[in-house]
Amino acid sequence: MNTVNNKRRKESVEKIEKVFMELLQTKELKEITVSDICKLTGLNRSTFYANFLDVYDLAGKLKTKLEADFSSQFENDDPENENNGALKMFRHIKENQIFYKTYFKLGYAESNKILIYDERLADKYFDNKYIGYHIEFFRNGLNAIIKMWLENGCKESPEVMAGIIKAEYSGRKIE
Numbered sequence: 001m002n003t004v005n006n007k008r009r010k011e012s013v014e015k016i017e018k019v020f021m022e023l024l025q026t027k028e029l030k031e032i033t034v035s036d037i038c039k040l041t042g043l044n045r046s047t048f049y050a051n052f053l054d055v056y057d058l059a060g061k062l063k064t065k066l067e068a069d070f071s072s073q074f075e076n077d078d079p080e081n082e083n084n085g086a087l088k089m090f091r092h093i094k095e096n097q098i099f100y101k102t103y104f105k106l107g108y109a110e111s112n113k114i115l116i117y118d119e120r121l122a123d124k125y126f127d128n129k130y131i132g133y134h135i136e137f138f139r140n141g142l143n144a145i146i147k148m149w150l151e152n153g154c155k156e157s158p159e160v161m162a163g164i165i166k167a168e169y170s171g172r173k174i175e
Contacts, residue, residue, distance in 0.1 A: 087159065
């Protein structure tokens, strides 16, 4: 394989993704065209279509990429350190704000695939009673907190945000 072309293709895809995410901050998905992306990247339409079917395919591939990147952050986690996951998550979000803003803007957070739920902690704090309700409450609450933090420019540190989650999560047994 020609590594020069692979490098060029990777750079082109990264340019397209970056411009697409920037456009999504001011436009709705249905308003973004391939022409808009090509104009802003300086790339030909053929380059776009060599990598994506349309803007919806681009959005889907970007979602998959973000979810894989997010999941990889937790591959070697220490299950005994219950603070580690939230802190890693908030650090990753702060470092990749435009990705997460894009993720929420596209409505992908409703699927909750990106948020990891620790059932071991649920057992510890809640004896796994009414677990379905708890998971739904936790995921939706966490999504809301992350959206608010992003909208405020991630002013609080990841450590503060992880502390907020820990305070909300711990010590509440259901009678």
